[in-house]
Amino acid sequence: MASSTNQAIWAQNAAMDMVSLRHDLHQHPELSFQEFRTQEVILQELRKIGLNGTKIANTGVVATILGNRPGKTVALRADMDALPMPDESQLPYASINDGICHACGHDAHIAILIGAAQTLMHDLDFAGQIRLVFQPAEEQLPGGAQNVLASGILDDVDAIFGLHVWQPLAFGQVATSKGALMAAPDDFSLLIKGRGGHASMPEMTIDPVVVAAHIVTALQTLVSRYVSANDQVVLSVTQMHTGTAMNVIPEWAQLQGTLRTLSPKIRDEFPKKMEQLATQIAQAFGAQAKFTVTRGYPALINNPSMAEFALATAADLFGEAQAILSPPTMGGEDFAYYLEKIPGAFVWLGMGTPYPHHHPKFDARDDILYPGIRLLTELALRFLE
Ligand SMILES: [Zn+2]
Ligand SMILES: [Zn+2]
Structure with a gap:
């Protein structure tokens, strides 16, 4: 397996490459179950790094990175949809789709997962496989997670991890809970x-x-x-x-x-x-x-040992002080459905940005891509070790 220095350099390069992709996604947000352009962009970006994506759950995408020998399977999930609300960010890449805005940071999630894939593709000297799941429709009931599960693409998965950029936390902090994280x-x-x-x-x-x-x-x-x-x-x-x-x-x-x-x-x-x-x-x-x-989504309840594993990984990468246990919030998230079936954990990655999620001036930050990419790649590789 590649040294952690190499991993860090590849992740840095991927993070730089993904800035313009995130801006493009932010500029072209799409509502839940209507992520057709987003789906095409993801397929195209995956092709660039030598991966063949497949359409799932109507507007979602799945792709698999195969290690050079058999082993376990780990899934990484990014959600794709935006919200029905105005974009008042006045950014150069503000939404051009009237009344639709990436005000939750799912544009960053897509960029981070593709960046992680790019990083992982540099060195396939690992056991097992990494399944990349781009899931549509997190923001609107009934959510896209159940469709992804119904497609069967997670049937052989041993663990699943998801990440959400998290505005209220300080930049670069990784937080999760060893049980319920969201309501x-x-x-x-x-x-x-x-x-x-x-x-x-x-x-x-x-x-x-x-x-x-x-x-x-x-x-x-x-x-x-x-x-x-x-x-x-x-x-x-x-x-x-x-x-x-x-x-x-x-x-x-x-x-x-x-x-x-x-x-x-x-x-x-x-x-x-x-x-x-x-x-x-x-x-x-x-x-x-x-x-x-x-009924909305079920409560999001992490597998305790997977949450511990995720925090330990974050602590190794970013330092003990940056990996923290958090009390739950009362917001919902359809990653909960995966955790009902598959051991895994959902983690927040702190941004410390000024506007809260779902605010018309919300935007993720470009420098959140690197820690996101680094964390996802490391979670996958360590789990497969
Ligand atoms: Zn949201
Ligand atoms: Zn969200």
Whole structure:
């Protein structure tokens, strides 16, 4: 196997080569499940370094780097999609696709994975194979990960790693958790049916506005009274729709919101508590409530030893202080589906940039490509050792 000096030089060269690719991707962002140009660009870039990519999951790409002898298989995954929002970065390579923006850094993920492939192709003196997975549609439910899994291209994989550039962390820090790293984001809706009428004669009505207000307040007690202090749950009622006029008590009220959980058990049980509380409060006022949950991605739960391996690798590459254990965030990520099937870990790579993810001025930074490339190549090679 090549020396780490060689690996570092190849990674540096690849990082420089990938700057213009990232800018090109940033300028031409595409929405989830519509990454057709992005897919072609990836195939073309892979061809340049001697790899034949295959289309998967409609707009995704897979390619395999074969070592010079048999061994294990490790997968590296990059997501590809952008967001339906304006690009207000005013960069020379700002989006030319109106209302679409690479505001999460997936442009950097693609560039990092291709850069890692370029680095790895310099020396095939390793055992096993490295599967490069360019996955469409992370940002929009149901996500592209399940399609990638259904394609069967990960059936023979022994481990999988994913990386996300992470704005809130200091530049170059690598963080992950030995368990839950990101939440299951589930949405809920509550439809409350009362009885409408004249606002001057509430005694003739069942006022769904009052019922909704009681339910919103009561729901706040579930996290504090039903969930152990050791578990993290977020419940936010984010929308309340009802009424049409000052002098009309409406017939209906609708509440919507999001529930974020880390524990699969609480994820299953909590909505039942919500439903019970809401329907019984509605009943107490003579109204009816219909509760529905729309499930998002499952919680992202790392394999503890893979997370440890990833942090140890990062510590060797960038120093102990740069590899840190992190508490989970309550955001979601469809890499969770891979981790339900395959041992692996998802890691954050700190950027310390000014604007948060999904902000119209968000941009990844060019100098994040090198540590990203270095980390992915090293994770793959060390795992196969
Ligand atoms: Zn995002
Ligand atoms: Zn993202």
